[in-house]
Amino acid sequence: MTPADEKTQKALARTYRNGLLVAVSPGNLLFWVSVFGTVLSDSYNDSNPVAFALAAAGVLSGILLHDVGLLSIVAVSRRVLNRTAIKWVSVAAGLLLIGFAGYFVYEFITDLMDYIKA
Numbered sequence: 024m025t026p027a028d029e030k031t032q033k034a035l036a037r038t039y040r041n042g043l044l045v046a047v048s049p050g051n052l053l054f055w056v057s058v059f060g061t062v063l064s065d066s067y068n069d070s071n072p073v074a075f076a077l078a079a080a081g082v083l084s085g086i087l088l089h090d091v092g093l094l095s096i097v098a099v100s101r102r103v104l105n106r107t108a109i110k111w112v113s114v115a116a117g118l119l120l121i122g123f124a125g126y127f128v129y130e131f132i133t134d135l136m137d138y139i140k141a
Contacts, residue, residue, distance in 0.1 A: 035098060042094035055086050 045051065059082050066078035104112070 038098045038101060039094055042090075042097050046090045046094070058082070059086070 059079075062082050063075065063079055067075050100109070100112075
């Protein structure tokens, strides 16, 4: 006979495993490498390697906190929300992403027009 909360522990472990697989997906890794490379290229200075190491440690810590936080939110929200609520949260998130994409396209076009005029 198994304890009653063993099923919960297995479900939680499965959720974290699935989240980990998402965290190490090629798209997510490419995103973080681009962030990591941009921040580190800006902070690289031959005269101060300690600042470079601190920036690298900060970026890696931020990635770790982001992934653990995201996995935790997914694990908790799957237990708290029903399918309909998850669907509406996904729709709202998608609309926000579309809004951000529109804003960035607008900024790109205005910057491009300024560049062409100059």
